[in-house]
Amino acid sequence: MYSPLGAPPTKDQIVIHEVGYLARNYWWVFPNTVSPFWRLYYNSRSGHKMVIGDREVELEPGHLVIIPDHVLFHPYGTEAVPHFWIAFSPGLLLAKPGPLLLPVSPEERGLVERICGKFTGPAEGDRFAIYHQSAALLHLVVSREEIGWNDAERSPVLVKVTDYIARNFVSLPDVPVLAKMAGVSARTLSAMFQREYHVSPTRFIARVRTSEAAKLLAETSLSLDEIAEKTGFPNRYYLTRVFTKLTGKSPARFRKESHAAAMGKEEP
Structure with missing residues:
Protein backbone atom coordinates (compact mmCIF):
# COMPACT_ATOMS: atom_id res chain seq x y z
CA MET A 1 0.00 0.00 0.00
CA TYR A 2 1.31 3.43 -0.89
CA SER A 3 -1.42 6.05 -0.45
CA PRO A 4 -4.51 4.16 0.74
CA LEU A 5 -6.87 7.14 0.92
CA GLY A 6 -5.04 9.80 -1.08
CA ALA A 7 -6.84 11.56 -3.92
CA PRO A 8 -5.23 13.67 -6.64
CA PRO A 9 -5.81 17.41 -6.17
CA THR A 10 -5.24 18.34 -9.82
CA LYS A 11 -5.78 16.76 -13.22
CA ASP A 12 -2.02 16.57 -13.78
CA GLN A 13 -1.46 14.01 -11.01
CA ILE A 14 -1.89 10.29 -10.47
CA VAL A 15 -1.96 8.78 -7.00
CA ILE A 16 -0.98 5.12 -6.58
CA HIS A 17 -2.84 3.34 -3.79
CA GLU A 18 -1.68 -0.25 -4.23
CA VAL A 19 0.44 -2.39 -6.53
CA GLY A 20 0.10 -6.16 -6.36
CA TYR A 21 1.38 -9.27 -8.06
CA LEU A 22 0.62 -12.96 -7.52
CA ALA A 23 2.66 -15.45 -9.50
CA ARG A 24 -0.15 -18.01 -9.19
CA ASN A 25 -3.50 -16.41 -8.46
CA TYR A 26 -5.83 -19.40 -8.45
CA TRP A 27 -8.84 -17.73 -6.78
CA TRP A 28 -10.22 -14.55 -8.33
CA VAL A 29 -13.93 -14.90 -7.55
CA PHE A 30 -15.29 -11.66 -6.09
CA PRO A 31 -18.78 -10.97 -7.43
CA ASN A 32 -20.20 -7.47 -7.04
CA THR A 33 -16.93 -5.63 -6.63
CA VAL A 34 -17.09 -1.84 -6.38
CA SER A 35 -13.74 -0.13 -5.84
CA PRO A 36 -13.30 3.51 -4.76
CA PHE A 37 -10.17 3.52 -6.94
CA TRP A 38 -9.36 2.86 -10.57
CA ARG A 39 -7.93 -0.58 -11.35
CA LEU A 40 -5.40 -1.66 -13.96
CA TYR A 41 -5.14 -5.42 -14.54
CA TYR A 42 -2.74 -7.48 -16.60
CA ASN A 43 -2.44 -11.27 -16.74
CA SER A 44 0.41 -12.78 -18.73
CA ARG A 45 -1.66 -15.95 -19.19
CA SER A 46 -5.36 -16.45 -19.95
CA GLY A 47 -7.75 -18.00 -17.45
CA HIS A 48 -9.49 -15.13 -15.62
CA LYS A 49 -12.30 -12.84 -16.71
CA MET A 50 -14.67 -10.19 -15.38
CA VAL A 51 -18.28 -9.36 -16.13
CA ILE A 52 -19.33 -5.70 -16.31
CA GLY A 53 -23.01 -5.24 -17.02
CA ASP A 54 -23.74 -7.48 -20.00
CA ARG A 55 -20.12 -7.42 -21.15
CA GLU A 56 -17.60 -10.21 -20.50
CA VAL A 57 -13.94 -9.16 -20.48
CA GLU A 58 -11.13 -11.71 -20.61
CA LEU A 59 -7.82 -11.01 -18.86
CA GLU A 60 -5.24 -12.19 -21.34
CA PRO A 61 -1.65 -11.39 -22.42
CA GLY A 62 -2.68 -9.22 -25.36
CA HIS A 63 -4.24 -6.32 -23.49
CA LEU A 64 -4.47 -4.24 -20.35
CA VAL A 65 -7.84 -3.83 -18.64
CA ILE A 66 -8.68 -0.58 -16.85
CA ILE A 67 -11.76 -0.22 -14.63
CA PRO A 68 -12.73 3.29 -13.50
CA ASP A 69 -13.67 3.91 -9.89
CA HIS A 70 -17.08 2.93 -8.53
CA VAL A 71 -17.90 0.66 -11.46
CA LEU A 72 -19.68 -2.55 -10.46
CA PHE A 73 -17.86 -5.61 -11.84
CA HIS A 74 -17.61 -9.34 -11.18
CA PRO A 75 -14.17 -11.03 -11.29
CA TYR A 76 -14.11 -14.77 -12.03
CA GLY A 77 -11.19 -17.18 -12.25
CA THR A 78 -9.98 -20.37 -10.56
CA GLU A 79 -6.98 -21.20 -12.75
CA ALA A 80 -3.50 -20.54 -11.34
CA VAL A 81 -2.26 -17.69 -13.52
CA PRO A 82 0.09 -14.72 -12.98
CA HIS A 83 -1.99 -11.71 -11.90
CA PHE A 84 -0.84 -8.08 -11.75
CA TRP A 85 -2.83 -5.03 -10.66
CA ILE A 86 -2.54 -1.37 -9.71
CA ALA A 87 -5.14 0.59 -7.74
CA PHE A 88 -4.80 4.29 -8.56
CA SER A 89 -6.62 7.62 -8.86
CA PRO A 90 -6.08 9.94 -11.83
CA GLY A 91 -6.96 13.59 -11.66
CA LEU A 92 -8.82 13.19 -14.95
CA LEU A 93 -12.28 12.14 -16.05
CA LEU A 94 -13.19 9.82 -18.89
CA ALA A 95 -15.24 11.39 -21.64
CA LYS A 96 -17.25 8.16 -21.82
CA PRO A 97 -17.82 5.46 -19.16
CA GLY A 98 -15.35 2.52 -19.09
CA PRO A 99 -14.06 -0.14 -18.91
CA LEU A 100 -11.06 0.22 -21.19
CA LEU A 101 -9.32 -2.59 -23.06
CA LEU A 102 -5.98 -1.45 -24.43
CA PRO A 103 -3.65 -3.60 -26.56
CA VAL A 104 -0.49 -3.84 -24.48
CA SER A 105 2.61 -2.32 -26.09
CA PRO A 106 6.06 -3.95 -25.84
CA GLU A 107 7.21 -1.09 -23.59
CA GLU A 108 4.23 -1.53 -21.26
CA ARG A 109 4.69 -5.30 -21.14
CA GLY A 110 8.36 -4.85 -20.34
CA LEU A 111 7.53 -2.51 -17.46
CA VAL A 112 4.98 -4.95 -16.07
CA GLU A 113 7.57 -7.75 -16.20
CA ARG A 114 10.15 -5.59 -14.42
CA ILE A 115 7.65 -4.59 -11.72
CA CYS A 116 6.59 -8.20 -11.14
CA GLY A 117 10.24 -9.18 -10.91
CA LYS A 118 10.68 -6.80 -7.97
CA PHE A 119 8.18 -8.75 -5.85
CA THR A 120 9.66 -11.37 -3.52
CA GLY A 121 6.26 -12.55 -2.24
CA PRO A 122 2.69 -11.30 -1.70
CA ALA A 123 2.99 -7.64 -0.61
CA GLU A 124 6.77 -8.03 -0.33
CA GLY A 125 9.57 -6.68 -2.47
CA ASP A 126 11.51 -3.56 -3.50
CA ARG A 127 8.88 -0.94 -2.67
CA PHE A 128 10.85 1.96 -4.14
CA ALA A 129 11.36 0.29 -7.52
CA ILE A 130 7.81 -1.09 -7.61
CA TYR A 131 6.32 2.34 -6.94
CA HIS A 132 8.37 4.32 -9.46
CA GLN A 133 8.17 1.74 -12.24
CA SER A 134 4.41 1.51 -11.66
CA ALA A 135 4.19 5.30 -11.93
CA ALA A 136 6.07 5.11 -15.23
CA LEU A 137 3.65 2.44 -16.48
CA LEU A 138 0.59 4.49 -15.52
CA HIS A 139 1.92 7.63 -17.19
CA LEU A 140 2.51 5.64 -20.37
CA VAL A 141 -1.01 4.21 -20.25
CA VAL A 142 -2.97 7.38 -19.43
CA SER A 143 -1.19 9.30 -22.20
CA ARG A 144 -2.39 6.90 -24.89
CA GLU A 145 -4.45 8.53 -27.61
CA GLU A 146 -7.10 5.78 -27.49
CA ILE A 147 -8.28 7.03 -24.11
CA GLY A 148 -10.80 9.84 -24.35
CA TRP A 149 -10.27 12.21 -21.43
CA ASN A 150 -12.54 15.01 -20.32
CA ASP A 151 -10.66 18.28 -19.83
CA ALA A 152 -12.52 19.02 -16.59
CA GLU A 153 -10.80 18.29 -13.28
CA ARG A 154 -12.25 15.93 -10.71
CA SER A 155 -14.39 17.68 -8.15
Missing part, protein backbone atom coordinates in the same frame (compact mmCIF):
# COMPACT_ATOMS: atom_id res chain seq x y z
CA PRO A 156 -12.86 17.79 -4.63
CA VAL A 157 -16.43 18.14 -3.34
CA LEU A 158 -17.42 14.83 -4.91
CA VAL A 159 -14.29 13.12 -3.57
CA LYS A 160 -15.41 14.08 -0.06
CA VAL A 161 -19.02 13.02 -0.70
CA THR A 162 -18.10 9.60 -2.10
CA ASP A 163 -15.69 9.02 0.77
CA TYR A 164 -18.46 9.90 3.22
CA ILE A 165 -20.84 7.48 1.47
CA ALA A 166 -18.26 4.68 1.59
CA ARG A 167 -17.77 5.17 5.32
CA ASN A 168 -21.42 5.72 6.28
CA PHE A 169 -23.47 3.69 3.79
CA VAL A 170 -25.49 2.00 6.53
CA SER A 171 -27.12 5.23 7.68
CA LEU A 172 -27.05 7.99 5.09
CA PRO A 173 -29.14 11.16 4.94
CA ASP A 174 -31.23 11.91 1.85
CA VAL A 175 -29.45 13.32 -1.20
CA PRO A 176 -30.56 16.93 -0.52
CA VAL A 177 -29.03 16.68 2.97
CA LEU A 178 -25.82 15.18 1.55
CA ALA A 179 -25.69 18.09 -0.89
CA LYS A 180 -26.19 20.62 1.89
CA MET A 181 -23.39 18.98 3.91
CA ALA A 182 -21.15 19.36 0.85
CA GLY A 183 -22.13 22.99 0.39
CA VAL A 184 -23.89 22.56 -2.97
CA SER A 185 -27.46 22.19 -4.17
CA ALA A 186 -29.01 18.76 -4.75
CA ARG A 187 -29.20 19.58 -8.45
CA THR A 188 -25.50 20.46 -8.59
CA LEU A 189 -24.55 17.29 -6.70
CA SER A 190 -26.59 15.16 -9.09
CA ALA A 191 -24.91 16.85 -12.06
CA MET A 192 -21.49 16.11 -10.53
CA PHE A 193 -22.33 12.42 -10.16
CA GLN A 194 -23.58 12.21 -13.74
CA ARG A 195 -20.45 13.94 -15.06
CA GLU A 196 -17.92 11.89 -13.11
CA TYR A 197 -19.63 8.53 -12.54
CA HIS A 198 -22.40 8.55 -15.16
CA VAL A 199 -24.99 7.60 -12.52
CA SER A 200 -27.29 9.42 -10.12
CA PRO A 201 -26.30 9.78 -6.42
CA THR A 202 -29.06 7.31 -5.53
CA ARG A 203 -27.73 4.72 -7.98
CA PHE A 204 -24.19 5.27 -6.70
CA ILE A 205 -25.29 4.60 -3.12
CA ALA A 206 -27.20 1.49 -4.24
CA ARG A 207 -24.02 0.13 -5.85
CA VAL A 208 -22.02 0.59 -2.66
CA ARG A 209 -24.70 -1.07 -0.53
CA THR A 210 -25.14 -3.92 -3.01
CA SER A 211 -21.42 -4.60 -2.99
CA GLU A 212 -21.43 -4.83 0.81
CA ALA A 213 -24.53 -7.03 0.77
CA ALA A 214 -22.80 -9.38 -1.67
CA LYS A 215 -19.85 -9.79 0.71
CA LEU A 216 -22.18 -10.68 3.58
CA LEU A 217 -24.16 -13.12 1.42
CA ALA A 218 -20.98 -14.87 0.33
CA GLU A 219 -19.10 -14.84 3.63
CA THR A 220 -21.77 -15.19 6.34
CA SER A 221 -24.99 -17.03 7.13
CA LEU A 222 -26.83 -13.85 8.14
CA SER A 223 -30.49 -13.66 7.15
CA LEU A 224 -31.68 -11.20 4.51
CA ASP A 225 -33.29 -9.12 7.22
CA GLU A 226 -29.96 -8.88 9.06
CA ILE A 227 -28.05 -8.09 5.87
CA ALA A 228 -30.55 -5.38 4.93
CA GLU A 229 -30.07 -3.79 8.35
CA LYS A 230 -26.26 -3.92 8.08
CA THR A 231 -26.13 -2.42 4.58
CA GLY A 232 -28.64 0.40 4.82
CA PHE A 233 -31.57 -1.13 2.95
CA PRO A 234 -34.92 -0.45 4.65
CA ASN A 235 -36.00 -4.11 4.47
CA ARG A 236 -35.26 -7.47 2.83
CA TYR A 237 -37.74 -6.86 0.02
CA TYR A 238 -36.10 -3.62 -1.07
CA LEU A 239 -32.68 -5.28 -0.78
CA THR A 240 -33.86 -8.12 -3.01
CA ARG A 241 -35.29 -5.76 -5.62
CA VAL A 242 -32.20 -3.55 -5.86
CA PHE A 243 -29.72 -6.45 -5.65
CA THR A 244 -31.49 -8.34 -8.44
CA LYS A 245 -31.70 -5.24 -10.64
CA LEU A 246 -27.99 -4.42 -10.30
CA THR A 247 -26.53 -7.92 -10.46
CA GLY A 248 -29.05 -9.90 -12.47
CA LYS A 249 -29.32 -12.43 -9.64
CA SER A 250 -31.50 -12.67 -6.58
CA PRO A 251 -29.70 -12.67 -3.20
CA ALA A 252 -30.69 -16.32 -2.68
CA ARG A 253 -29.26 -17.39 -6.02
CA PHE A 254 -26.13 -15.33 -5.50
CA ARG A 255 -25.53 -16.89 -2.06
CA LYS A 256 -26.09 -20.41 -3.40
CA GLU A 257 -23.66 -19.91 -6.29
CA SER A 258 -21.06 -18.23 -4.07
CA HIS A 259 -21.13 -21.05 -1.54
CA ALA A 260 -20.96 -23.66 -4.32
CA ALA A 261 -17.93 -21.91 -5.80
CA ALA A 262 -16.25 -21.73 -2.38
CA MET A 263 -16.82 -25.45 -1.83
CA GLY A 264 -15.08 -26.13 -5.12
CA LYS A 265 -12.07 -23.99 -4.27
CA GLU A 266 -8.85 -26.02 -4.32
CA GLU A 267 -5.35 -25.17 -3.22
CA PRO A 268 -2.85 -25.09 -6.09
Whole structure:
Protein backbone atom coordinates (compact mmCIF):
# COMPACT_ATOMS: atom_id res chain seq x y z
CA MET A 1 0.00 0.00 0.00
CA TYR A 2 1.31 3.43 -0.89
CA SER A 3 -1.42 6.05 -0.45
CA PRO A 4 -4.51 4.16 0.74
CA LEU A 5 -6.87 7.14 0.92
CA GLY A 6 -5.04 9.80 -1.08
CA ALA A 7 -6.84 11.56 -3.92
CA PRO A 8 -5.23 13.67 -6.64
CA PRO A 9 -5.81 17.41 -6.17
CA THR A 10 -5.24 18.34 -9.82
CA LYS A 11 -5.78 16.76 -13.22
CA ASP A 12 -2.02 16.57 -13.78
CA GLN A 13 -1.46 14.01 -11.01
CA ILE A 14 -1.89 10.29 -10.47
CA VAL A 15 -1.96 8.78 -7.00
CA ILE A 16 -0.98 5.12 -6.58
CA HIS A 17 -2.84 3.34 -3.79
CA GLU A 18 -1.68 -0.25 -4.23
CA VAL A 19 0.44 -2.39 -6.53
CA GLY A 20 0.10 -6.16 -6.36
CA TYR A 21 1.38 -9.27 -8.06
CA LEU A 22 0.62 -12.96 -7.52
CA ALA A 23 2.66 -15.45 -9.50
CA ARG A 24 -0.15 -18.01 -9.19
CA ASN A 25 -3.50 -16.41 -8.46
CA TYR A 26 -5.83 -19.40 -8.45
CA TRP A 27 -8.84 -17.73 -6.78
CA TRP A 28 -10.22 -14.55 -8.33
CA VAL A 29 -13.93 -14.90 -7.55
CA PHE A 30 -15.29 -11.66 -6.09
CA PRO A 31 -18.78 -10.97 -7.43
CA ASN A 32 -20.20 -7.47 -7.04
CA THR A 33 -16.93 -5.63 -6.63
CA VAL A 34 -17.09 -1.84 -6.38
CA SER A 35 -13.74 -0.13 -5.84
CA PRO A 36 -13.30 3.51 -4.76
CA PHE A 37 -10.17 3.52 -6.94
CA TRP A 38 -9.36 2.86 -10.57
CA ARG A 39 -7.93 -0.58 -11.35
CA LEU A 40 -5.40 -1.66 -13.96
CA TYR A 41 -5.14 -5.42 -14.54
CA TYR A 42 -2.74 -7.48 -16.60
CA ASN A 43 -2.44 -11.27 -16.74
CA SER A 44 0.41 -12.78 -18.73
CA ARG A 45 -1.66 -15.95 -19.19
CA SER A 46 -5.36 -16.45 -19.95
CA GLY A 47 -7.75 -18.00 -17.45
CA HIS A 48 -9.49 -15.13 -15.62
CA LYS A 49 -12.30 -12.84 -16.71
CA MET A 50 -14.67 -10.19 -15.38
CA VAL A 51 -18.28 -9.36 -16.13
CA ILE A 52 -19.33 -5.70 -16.31
CA GLY A 53 -23.01 -5.24 -17.02
CA ASP A 54 -23.74 -7.48 -20.00
CA ARG A 55 -20.12 -7.42 -21.15
CA GLU A 56 -17.60 -10.21 -20.50
CA VAL A 57 -13.94 -9.16 -20.48
CA GLU A 58 -11.13 -11.71 -20.61
CA LEU A 59 -7.82 -11.01 -18.86
CA GLU A 60 -5.24 -12.19 -21.34
CA PRO A 61 -1.65 -11.39 -22.42
CA GLY A 62 -2.68 -9.22 -25.36
CA HIS A 63 -4.24 -6.32 -23.49
CA LEU A 64 -4.47 -4.24 -20.35
CA VAL A 65 -7.84 -3.83 -18.64
CA ILE A 66 -8.68 -0.58 -16.85
CA ILE A 67 -11.76 -0.22 -14.63
CA PRO A 68 -12.73 3.29 -13.50
CA ASP A 69 -13.67 3.91 -9.89
CA HIS A 70 -17.08 2.93 -8.53
CA VAL A 71 -17.90 0.66 -11.46
CA LEU A 72 -19.68 -2.55 -10.46
CA PHE A 73 -17.86 -5.61 -11.84
CA HIS A 74 -17.61 -9.34 -11.18
CA PRO A 75 -14.17 -11.03 -11.29
CA TYR A 76 -14.11 -14.77 -12.03
CA GLY A 77 -11.19 -17.18 -12.25
CA THR A 78 -9.98 -20.37 -10.56
CA GLU A 79 -6.98 -21.20 -12.75
CA ALA A 80 -3.50 -20.54 -11.34
CA VAL A 81 -2.26 -17.69 -13.52
CA PRO A 82 0.09 -14.72 -12.98
CA HIS A 83 -1.99 -11.71 -11.90
CA PHE A 84 -0.84 -8.08 -11.75
CA TRP A 85 -2.83 -5.03 -10.66
CA ILE A 86 -2.54 -1.37 -9.71
CA ALA A 87 -5.14 0.59 -7.74
CA PHE A 88 -4.80 4.29 -8.56
CA SER A 89 -6.62 7.62 -8.86
CA PRO A 90 -6.08 9.94 -11.83
CA GLY A 91 -6.96 13.59 -11.66
CA LEU A 92 -8.82 13.19 -14.95
CA LEU A 93 -12.28 12.14 -16.05
CA LEU A 94 -13.19 9.82 -18.89
CA ALA A 95 -15.24 11.39 -21.64
CA LYS A 96 -17.25 8.16 -21.82
CA PRO A 97 -17.82 5.46 -19.16
CA GLY A 98 -15.35 2.52 -19.09
CA PRO A 99 -14.06 -0.14 -18.91
CA LEU A 100 -11.06 0.22 -21.19
CA LEU A 101 -9.32 -2.59 -23.06
CA LEU A 102 -5.98 -1.45 -24.43
CA PRO A 103 -3.65 -3.60 -26.56
CA VAL A 104 -0.49 -3.84 -24.48
CA SER A 105 2.61 -2.32 -26.09
CA PRO A 106 6.06 -3.95 -25.84
CA GLU A 107 7.21 -1.09 -23.59
CA GLU A 108 4.23 -1.53 -21.26
CA ARG A 109 4.69 -5.30 -21.14
CA GLY A 110 8.36 -4.85 -20.34
CA LEU A 111 7.53 -2.51 -17.46
CA VAL A 112 4.98 -4.95 -16.07
CA GLU A 113 7.57 -7.75 -16.20
CA ARG A 114 10.15 -5.59 -14.42
CA ILE A 115 7.65 -4.59 -11.72
CA CYS A 116 6.59 -8.20 -11.14
CA GLY A 117 10.24 -9.18 -10.91
CA LYS A 118 10.68 -6.80 -7.97
CA PHE A 119 8.18 -8.75 -5.85
CA THR A 120 9.66 -11.37 -3.52
CA GLY A 121 6.26 -12.55 -2.24
CA PRO A 122 2.69 -11.30 -1.70
CA ALA A 123 2.99 -7.64 -0.61
CA GLU A 124 6.77 -8.03 -0.33
CA GLY A 125 9.57 -6.68 -2.47
CA ASP A 126 11.51 -3.56 -3.50
CA ARG A 127 8.88 -0.94 -2.67
CA PHE A 128 10.85 1.96 -4.14
CA ALA A 129 11.36 0.29 -7.52
CA ILE A 130 7.81 -1.09 -7.61
CA TYR A 131 6.32 2.34 -6.94
CA HIS A 132 8.37 4.32 -9.46
CA GLN A 133 8.17 1.74 -12.24
CA SER A 134 4.41 1.51 -11.66
CA ALA A 135 4.19 5.30 -11.93
CA ALA A 136 6.07 5.11 -15.23
CA LEU A 137 3.65 2.44 -16.48
CA LEU A 138 0.59 4.49 -15.52
CA HIS A 139 1.92 7.63 -17.19
CA LEU A 140 2.51 5.64 -20.37
CA VAL A 141 -1.01 4.21 -20.25
CA VAL A 142 -2.97 7.38 -19.43
CA SER A 143 -1.19 9.30 -22.20
CA ARG A 144 -2.39 6.90 -24.89
CA GLU A 145 -4.45 8.53 -27.61
CA GLU A 146 -7.10 5.78 -27.49
CA ILE A 147 -8.28 7.03 -24.11
CA GLY A 148 -10.80 9.84 -24.35
CA TRP A 149 -10.27 12.21 -21.43
CA ASN A 150 -12.54 15.01 -20.32
CA ASP A 151 -10.66 18.28 -19.83
CA ALA A 152 -12.52 19.02 -16.59
CA GLU A 153 -10.80 18.29 -13.28
CA ARG A 154 -12.25 15.93 -10.71
CA SER A 155 -14.39 17.68 -8.15
CA PRO A 156 -12.86 17.79 -4.63
CA VAL A 157 -16.43 18.14 -3.34
CA LEU A 158 -17.42 14.83 -4.91
CA VAL A 159 -14.29 13.12 -3.57
CA LYS A 160 -15.41 14.08 -0.06
CA VAL A 161 -19.02 13.02 -0.70
CA THR A 162 -18.10 9.60 -2.10
CA ASP A 163 -15.69 9.02 0.77
CA TYR A 164 -18.46 9.90 3.22
CA ILE A 165 -20.84 7.48 1.47
CA ALA A 166 -18.26 4.68 1.59
CA ARG A 167 -17.77 5.17 5.32
CA ASN A 168 -21.42 5.72 6.28
CA PHE A 169 -23.47 3.69 3.79
CA VAL A 170 -25.49 2.00 6.53
CA SER A 171 -27.12 5.23 7.68
CA LEU A 172 -27.05 7.99 5.09
CA PRO A 173 -29.14 11.16 4.94
CA ASP A 174 -31.23 11.91 1.85
CA VAL A 175 -29.45 13.32 -1.20
CA PRO A 176 -30.56 16.93 -0.52
CA VAL A 177 -29.03 16.68 2.97
CA LEU A 178 -25.82 15.18 1.55
CA ALA A 179 -25.69 18.09 -0.89
CA LYS A 180 -26.19 20.62 1.89
CA MET A 181 -23.39 18.98 3.91
CA ALA A 182 -21.15 19.36 0.85
CA GLY A 183 -22.13 22.99 0.39
CA VAL A 184 -23.89 22.56 -2.97
CA SER A 185 -27.46 22.19 -4.17
CA ALA A 186 -29.01 18.76 -4.75
CA ARG A 187 -29.20 19.58 -8.45
CA THR A 188 -25.50 20.46 -8.59
CA LEU A 189 -24.55 17.29 -6.70
CA SER A 190 -26.59 15.16 -9.09
CA ALA A 191 -24.91 16.85 -12.06
CA MET A 192 -21.49 16.11 -10.53
CA PHE A 193 -22.33 12.42 -10.16
CA GLN A 194 -23.58 12.21 -13.74
CA ARG A 195 -20.45 13.94 -15.06
CA GLU A 196 -17.92 11.89 -13.11
CA TYR A 197 -19.63 8.53 -12.54
CA HIS A 198 -22.40 8.55 -15.16
CA VAL A 199 -24.99 7.60 -12.52
CA SER A 200 -27.29 9.42 -10.12
CA PRO A 201 -26.30 9.78 -6.42
CA THR A 202 -29.06 7.31 -5.53
CA ARG A 203 -27.73 4.72 -7.98
CA PHE A 204 -24.19 5.27 -6.70
CA ILE A 205 -25.29 4.60 -3.12
CA ALA A 206 -27.20 1.49 -4.24
CA ARG A 207 -24.02 0.13 -5.85
CA VAL A 208 -22.02 0.59 -2.66
CA ARG A 209 -24.70 -1.07 -0.53
CA THR A 210 -25.14 -3.92 -3.01
CA SER A 211 -21.42 -4.60 -2.99
CA GLU A 212 -21.43 -4.83 0.81
CA ALA A 213 -24.53 -7.03 0.77
CA ALA A 214 -22.80 -9.38 -1.67
CA LYS A 215 -19.85 -9.79 0.71
CA LEU A 216 -22.18 -10.68 3.58
CA LEU A 217 -24.16 -13.12 1.42
CA ALA A 218 -20.98 -14.87 0.33
CA GLU A 219 -19.10 -14.84 3.63
CA THR A 220 -21.77 -15.19 6.34
CA SER A 221 -24.99 -17.03 7.13
CA LEU A 222 -26.83 -13.85 8.14
CA SER A 223 -30.49 -13.66 7.15
CA LEU A 224 -31.68 -11.20 4.51
CA ASP A 225 -33.29 -9.12 7.22
CA GLU A 226 -29.96 -8.88 9.06
CA ILE A 227 -28.05 -8.09 5.87
CA ALA A 228 -30.55 -5.38 4.93
CA GLU A 229 -30.07 -3.79 8.35
CA LYS A 230 -26.26 -3.92 8.08
CA THR A 231 -26.13 -2.42 4.58
CA GLY A 232 -28.64 0.40 4.82
CA PHE A 233 -31.57 -1.13 2.95
CA PRO A 234 -34.92 -0.45 4.65
CA ASN A 235 -36.00 -4.11 4.47
CA ARG A 236 -35.26 -7.47 2.83
CA TYR A 237 -37.74 -6.86 0.02
CA TYR A 238 -36.10 -3.62 -1.07
CA LEU A 239 -32.68 -5.28 -0.78
CA THR A 240 -33.86 -8.12 -3.01
CA ARG A 241 -35.29 -5.76 -5.62
CA VAL A 242 -32.20 -3.55 -5.86
CA PHE A 243 -29.72 -6.45 -5.65
CA THR A 244 -31.49 -8.34 -8.44
CA LYS A 245 -31.70 -5.24 -10.64
CA LEU A 246 -27.99 -4.42 -10.30
CA THR A 247 -26.53 -7.92 -10.46
CA GLY A 248 -29.05 -9.90 -12.47
CA LYS A 249 -29.32 -12.43 -9.64
CA SER A 250 -31.50 -12.67 -6.58
CA PRO A 251 -29.70 -12.67 -3.20
CA ALA A 252 -30.69 -16.32 -2.68
CA ARG A 253 -29.26 -17.39 -6.02
CA PHE A 254 -26.13 -15.33 -5.50
CA ARG A 255 -25.53 -16.89 -2.06
CA LYS A 256 -26.09 -20.41 -3.40
CA GLU A 257 -23.66 -19.91 -6.29
CA SER A 258 -21.06 -18.23 -4.07
CA HIS A 259 -21.13 -21.05 -1.54
CA ALA A 260 -20.96 -23.66 -4.32
CA ALA A 261 -17.93 -21.91 -5.80
CA ALA A 262 -16.25 -21.73 -2.38
CA MET A 263 -16.82 -25.45 -1.83
CA GLY A 264 -15.08 -26.13 -5.12
CA LYS A 265 -12.07 -23.99 -4.27
CA GLU A 266 -8.85 -26.02 -4.32
CA GLU A 267 -5.35 -25.17 -3.22
CA PRO A 268 -2.85 -25.09 -6.09
